[in-house]
Amino acid sequence: MKTYLFGYRVPHGWLVAMLLAPALRGWSADLPALKDAFRDHFWVGVAVNRSIVMGTASFRRSLDRVNEDIALVKTHFNQIAAENDMKWQLIHPREGTNGYDFGPADAFVEFGVSHGMQVAGHTLVWHSQTPQWVFAGTNPPPVAPAGSSATGDSATAGATATNGVPRPRPRPGFGGFGRYDGPRASRDELLQRMRDHIHTVVGRYKGRIKVWDVVNEAIADGGGTPVLRSSLWFEIVGPDYIAKAFQYAHEADPDAVLRYNDYGLEDPAKRRKLLTLIRSLQEQGVPVHAIGSQAHVHVGTTFESMDQALTEMATLGLPIHITELDVNSAQGGQRGTGADVADNASTTRGGLVEEADRRLADAYAGLFRAFLKHRDSVKVVTFWGANDAVSWRGQGKPLLFDGDNRPKPAFYAVVAEAGKESSPGVRPP
Numbered sequence: 082m083k084t085y086l087f088g089y090r091v092p093h094g095w096l097v098a099m100l101l102a103p104a105l106r107g108w109s110a111d112l113p114a115l116k117d118a119f120r121d122h123f124w125v126g127v128a129v130n131r132s133i134v135m136g137t138a139s140f141r142r143s144l145d146r147v148n149e150d151i152a153l154v155k156t157h158f159n160q161i162a163a164e165n166d167m168k169w170q171l172i173h174p175r176e177g178t179n180g181y182d183f184g185p186a187d188a189f190v191e192f193g194v195s196h197g198m199q200v201a202g203h204t205l206v207w208h209s210q211t212p213q214w215v216f217a218g219t220n221p222p223p224v225a226p227a228g229s230s231a232t233g234d235s236a237t238a239g240a241t242a243t244n245g246v247p248r249p250r251p252r253p254g255f256g257g258f259g260r261y262d263g264p265r266a267s268r269d270e271l272l273q274r275m276r277d278h279i280h281t282v283v284g285r286y287k288g289r290i291k292v293w294d295v296v297n298e299a300i301a302d303g304g305g306t307p308v309l310r311s312s313l314w315f316e317i318v319g320p321d322y323i324a325k326a327f328q329y330a331h332e333a334d335p336d337a338v339l340r341y342n343d344y345g346l347e348d349p350a351k352r353r354k355l356l357t358l359i360r361s362l363q364e365q366g367v368p369v370h371a372i373g374s375q376a377h378v379h380v381g382t383t384f385e386s387m388d389q390a391l392t393e394m395a396t397l398g399l400p401i402h403i404t405e406l407d408v409n410s411a412q413g414g415q416r417g418t419g420a421d422v423a424d425n426a427s428t429t430r431g432g433l434v435e436e437a438d439r440r441l442a443d444a445y446a447g448l449f450r451a452f453l454k455h456r457d458s459v460k461v462v463t464f465w466g467a468n469d470a471v472s473w474r475g476q477g478k479p480l481l482f483d484g485d486n487r488p489k490p491a492f493y494a495v496v497a498e499a500g501k502e503s504s505p506g507v508r509p510p
């Protein structure tokens with residue numbers, strides 16, 4: 082028996098399960114699993130935090146809630162990504178041989194491997210969440226304000242390179258790693274630190290982490306001339322820091338799938354820069370194996386815009402991984418596709434859009450229709466969080482499950498899209 086729910090045709094059993102879900106306080110075993118619905122097409126992943134992989138309470142969730150989150154993750158997802166615990170700041174906070182904190186990252190990998198999931202590492206080189214010691218050295222910082230003009234200095238060979246884009250002020254987080262304006266490492270020193278870090282981290286999880294975000298968010302936002310954003314990586318090493326990072330990661334695990342990962346690729350101007358960057362890396366023979374498109378989008382993002390983005394990105398001939406999917410339902414978030422936590426918080430003021438659940442469901446349906454249309458290219462779709470309560474943009478209620486792990490109309494909309502495909506294994510009963 083079929084019935085309709087928020088305009089989506091769903092099996093009667095699902096409706097019953099959904100109506101009962103509040104009473105059960107959580108997901109129902111009768112629900113179709115996302116990973117099964119899309120098994121013939123792509124991995125369905127989720128970003129997890131340390132409380133989920135270690136089974137501990139967090140500042141957001143009681144232990145009971147965490148256990149429900151774990152059950153949800155195991156039921157619906159066959160891929161996991163590390164939301165935070167592999168960022169340099171957390172996995173390698175100090176210099177020296179005792180500078181690594183592997184505990185939560187080890188637990189993350191063990192969780193994924195023991196549950197038969199594909200494990201994705203996030204992220205090796207990023208302008209954000211990198212401790213100051215990484216960039217520190219004895220070379221004086223540029224005299225001119227960062228980003229104002231090139232101020233070449235043969236003694237520091239590239240240390241003052243700038244592309245004219247003001248370097249954003251890094252935001253504190255995880256205990257106050259802020260902007261670094263002190264004396265800098267040389268290009269060679271910084272590359273050596275990068276190489277050591279990548280070889281140590283990628284080498285440790287070789288064969289278990291199958292896919293790595295090697296470089297994260299290197300492209301400058303919007304239109305304009307510079308392709309790359311200014312960052313200490315860019316300023317000290319120069320633009321080839323990206324190629325070097327991929328080279329080191331490939332040395333450390335030749336079988337790992339290496340991704341370039343960025344946000345805002347729904348914007349045609351930023352996407353053009355992505356195409357320029359990746360083509361340039363390909364021409365140089367750099368081992369970049371997949372495009373990571375974060376897809377932190379909003380409810381106004383349509384099938385057509387995602388279809389266009391995927392069509393253009395597919396011209397690179399690489400697999401496309403949707404790496405950080407969420408859809409902001411907040412009033413102020415309807416134009417924003419940025420990835421910055423503080424900026425996002427300001428866009429979520431003003432409440433949710435009217436009929437938020439329905440609009441979210443419509444948006445997700447369009448996105449998954451596009452992912453399925455491009456399934457020859459789209460190999461991974463990873464949600465950035467298990468539910469609205471643990472999401473970095475939770476005020477925008479951006480995920481398929483609410484804070485009680487109840488499936489929202491968007492969940493049914495997404496599964497219904499899978500049911501429209503021809504594969505017999507994914508047809509709803």
Ligand code: G3I
Pocket residue numbers: 140164165168210253254255297344375405420421422473
């Ligand atoms: O763990 C501490 C906790 O002990 C403390 O009480 C609490 C107080 O605010 O902070 C907690 O740490 C926060 C951490 O998230 C865990 O929730 C940090 O302050 C906060 O800065 C951190 O934000 C993360 C952000 O990246 C910055 O690293 C988000 O969780 C994470 O979702 C977000 O993910 C990024 C991707 O890595 C890259 N693409 C964009 C995406 C969204 O910004």
